[in-house]
Amino acid sequence: MSYLKKNWISIIIITVFLLWTAGPILMMLQQSIKPTIIMFLDPPKFVFKPTIEHFIKIFTKNNILMNMKNSIIIGSSTTVLCLGLGSMCAYSLAKLRLPGKNIWAFLILLTRMVPVGALMMPLYVLMRKFGLAGTYAAVIIAHTTLNLPFSIWMMKVFFEDVPLEIEQAALVDGCSKFKVFTSIALPLAAPGLVATGILVLLNSWNEFMFALILSGRATRTLPVGISSFVGSVSIDWGGSSAAAALASIPIFIAGILIQKYLVRGITMGAVKG
Numbered sequence: 001m002s003y004l005k006k007n008w009i010s011i012i013i014i015t016v017f018l019l020w021t022a023g024p025i026l027m028m029l030q031q032s033i034k035p036t037i038i039m040f041l042d043p044p045k046f047v048f049k050p051t052i053e054h055f056i057k058i059f060t061k062n063n064i065l066m067n068m069k070n071s072i073i074i075g076s077s078t079t080v081l082c083l084g085l086g087s088m089c090a091y092s093l094a095k096l097r098l099p100g101k102n103i104w105a106f107l108i109l110l111t112r113m114v115p116v117g118a119l120m121m122p123l124y125v126l127m128r129k130f131g132l133a134g135t136y137a138a139v140i141i142a143h144t145t146l147n148l149p150f151s152i153w154m155m156k157v158f159f160e161d162v163p164l165e166i167e168q169a170a171l172v173d174g175c176s177k178f179k180v181f182t183s184i185a186l187p188l189a190a191p192g193l194v195a196t197g198i199l200v201l202l203n204s205w206n207e208f209m210f211a212l213i214l215s216g217r218a219t220r221t222l223p224v225g226i227s228s229f230v231g232s233v234s235i236d237w238g239g240s241s242a243a244a245a246l247a248s249i250p251i252f253i254a255g256i257l258i259q260k261y262l263v264r265g266i267t268m269g270a271v272k273g
Helices: 002-006 008-032 053-060 064-095 101-112 116-129 136-160 164-172 177-188 190-206 209-214 222-227 237-257 259-267
Strands: none
Touching (some): 053 064, 064 101, 064 177, 064 190, 064 237, 136 190, 164 177, 177 190, 209 222
């Protein structure tokens, strides 16, 4: 009881934050299993017999599995590209003696500040010109363009925390710079790379505008598929909630499986006592 009295302000703040965060998620889950006939009752009915009619509908009448497959392909490809290209660039900026590398780092950060809306038309025109519009490649390139600057800057911090003495010892033993990067820097910065990869995957998984403009009928991602439940005169709240709940499952499972790496990656570089 004494603990509660001393920390009641913190407990209240945390409780309010949890309710604010979990409220929309719980509402989404409730809508996904609520019968359509009681969906819009006033006052709302919170006690009811759950139904799976909305999940049956999204599997039988909507291409939700195809949308999920597309999101997995695009999200994983974007993550691999951002980690592969971003790690080499981040290591170069963090460890190598490059002329004007601070200017290059600033220019990379500057590209992240460009409004997303300003990139839509140029990217669409380029994809049409090269015959990539409507393909996986178009969306993957767009998502990589959006996430690569963020990946570089995030991984740059992790590589800066790799002890310089270990790398110097490897160079003395005859390792090349690339060998030091692949055999020493990457393993030591692995938690940070995992954290970066998860954040990139989340950004790609949830991105809507580029996926809407650049994808085709066969390459639509989950956010685009969920938007199809919004009609011109009505919204299928049950179907959209069921699809959104389904879209949350893979990311939720991935977060649980690599939680320890995510926490270690986020806390890398923190002040240690």
